Amino acid sequence: MSDIAQETIRYAAFAAFNILVAKEVNTVVNEPYMDEPFHIPQAQAYCRGEWDSWDPKITTPPGLYLLSVILKKIFLFKCTIGTLRLTNILLLSFFPPLISSLQAKLRRIDAPQSWLEPTLESIVISAFPITWFFAFLYYTETGSVFFVLACLLAALHQKHWLAALLGLISCTFRQTNIVWVFYALGLSLLKTLHLRRVGHSKHLHDPVVVDAKIEDFAKSVMSLPRAILPLLPFIIPYALLALVFTVFVVWNGGIVLGDKSNHIPQMHIPQLFYFVGFCTALGFPVLIGGPGGLIHLVKAIVSLIAGTWRRLLLYVTFCVLTGTIIHFFTIHHPFLLSDNRHYTFYVWNRLYRRHSLVPYILSPVYVTCYYAWFIRLYYPPSMTLNDEQPVHSKQIVHRSEKSLLEALLLPICLLPTLLPTPLLEPRYFLIPWLLLRLQIDPPQIRSFESLHWSLLGEGVWNAVINWGTMYVFLYKYRPGVGRFMW
Incomplete structure (x- = not known):
């Protein structure tokens, strides 16, 4: 059987399995659950043509409901609980080809010839636990992620008006996606500038990240205005989107659409630490899956x-700074303390609050995890980490040729999305995780028989978490408590 046929069969199996799971979810959970009692009646009101109806407790714009109404018009179905949930299942089915196209563009390789032939890696990524779980409920996460990734793909293809339109649609699912729209713009501009550089005539100062020194940060930022001047026409669609978004915020009196009392922004710097912990816990097969495996990673971290x-002094300084931030900026959100239907409740109450010293003991864990991801993204296994033997860019393999500004773009975009959010909520980490995962070098796969162990580990880990979470959600219902979920 050809590789193309195998890819199509795997894709069909992924879609068919999701349909079977969706059928079981609709059979067992036949009433709106958790946030669905807000979303489903609102969508049904729009299906009836009641466009002036709005539940003031809903905090996000009506993108999900409008998409369901469009699908209702196309497929002529009734807006029942099951058919409304089908909106997200349809979007999930497009994730593998979308991710395949994105990875091909980022890696500068040929994209699959057909959307029916996504790579196995893209299917594994599409089965990431939070992405996969919420696709079976009528939540905004699936549409939010889909349109952000579609916006990024369009921007990388230099289709900026389309990218801005897709970015606008993504903001109708979740307002904070405006940040990821400008991530798409920033990454596409950097890719364009790198392609246009010739010899030493370039205006942009953007060295390979592993060669960068402290002074390069300022030089890179200062070189940006002159470098992007020829690309200003690309920015016009995004500027118009920013104007529309600003008008919305002014009109609404803030970024949250409704229920503002429970969504008051607070400075929550530890969210950055929780994010790196989240990435490590759910993505550890990816983390240890580079050339050289776990042994190389551990040696590189120690070095x-x-x-x-x-370096030791710098590491200790980072740990002390992290502990200080934890001391002054940790927020014990009342939802986190009281709702035992989520993973975060048990992580917080049985780990974080087990002893007053635990948050500070975790400080070096966070910093070490950050080091591990930095190495995974930017250091090949052959690279020496000794100061006495500096490595030059010509020695760096393809996956490590990421520039300083490219490396800074995702952390910079994390700040406005995570810092103002007082609630520890894994769904907030979903888009930045996927953008991080897209930066990971590809495993060497020639056929299913030569499947790279890291991708196999990632797939198995995703499957175990998905099976466990969905099984408990469906079959371990406790009256008076509810269903356990992300």
């Missing part, structure tokens, strides 16, 4: 932490 006294 980066304690290779010299200066």
Whole structure:
């Protein structure tokens, strides 16, 4: 059987399995659950043509409901609970080809010839636990992620008016997606500038991240205005989108659409630490899956932490700073403390609050996880980490040729999306995780028989978490308590 046929069969199996799971979810959970009692009646009101109806407790714009109405017009179905949930199942089925196209563009390789032939890696990524779980409920996450990724793909193809339109649609699912629209713009501009650089005539100062020094940060930022001047026409669609978004915020009196009392922004710097912990816990097969595996990763971490006294001092400084931030900025949100139907309740109450010292003990864990991801993204296994033997860009393999500004773009975009959010909620980490995952180098796969162990581990880990979460959600219902879920 050809590789193309195998890819199509795997894709069909993925879609068919999701339909079977969706059928079981609709059979067992036949009434709106958790946030669905807000979303489903609102969508049904729009299906009846009641466009002036709006539930003031809904905090997001009506993108999900409008999409369901469009699908109702196309497929002529009634807006029942099951058919409304089908909106997200349809979107999930498009994730693998969308991710395949994105990875091909980012890696500068040929995209699959057909959308029916997505890569196995893209299917594994589409089965990421939070992405996969919420596709079976009538939540905004699936549409939010889909249109952000579609916006990024259009921007990378230099179709900026289309990208801005897709970005606008993504904001109708979740307002904070405006940040990821500008991530798409920033990444596409950097890719364009890198392609246009010739010899030493370039205006942009953007060295390979592993070669960058402290002074390069300022030089890179200062070189940006002059470098992007020829690309200003690309920015016009996004500027119009920013204007529309600003008008909305002014009109609405804030970014949250409704129920503002429970969504008051608060400075929550530890969210950045929770994010790196989340990435490590759910993505550890990816983290240890680089060339050289776990052994290389551990050696590289030790070298980066304690290779010299200066590095050790820097590591200790980061740990102390992290502990200080935890002390002054940790927020014990009342939803997190009271709702035992989510993973975060047990992580917080049985780990984080087990002893007053636990948050501070976790400080070096967060910093070490950050080091691990930095190494996974930017250091090939052959790269020396000794200060006495600096590595130059010509020694760096393809996956490590990421520039300084490209490396800074995602962390910068994390700040406005995570810092103002007082609630620890894994769904907030979904888009940045996927954007991080897209930066990971591809495993070497020539056929299913030579499946790379890291991709196999990622797929198995996703499947185990998905099976466990969905099984408990469906079959371990406790009256008076509810269903356990993300």
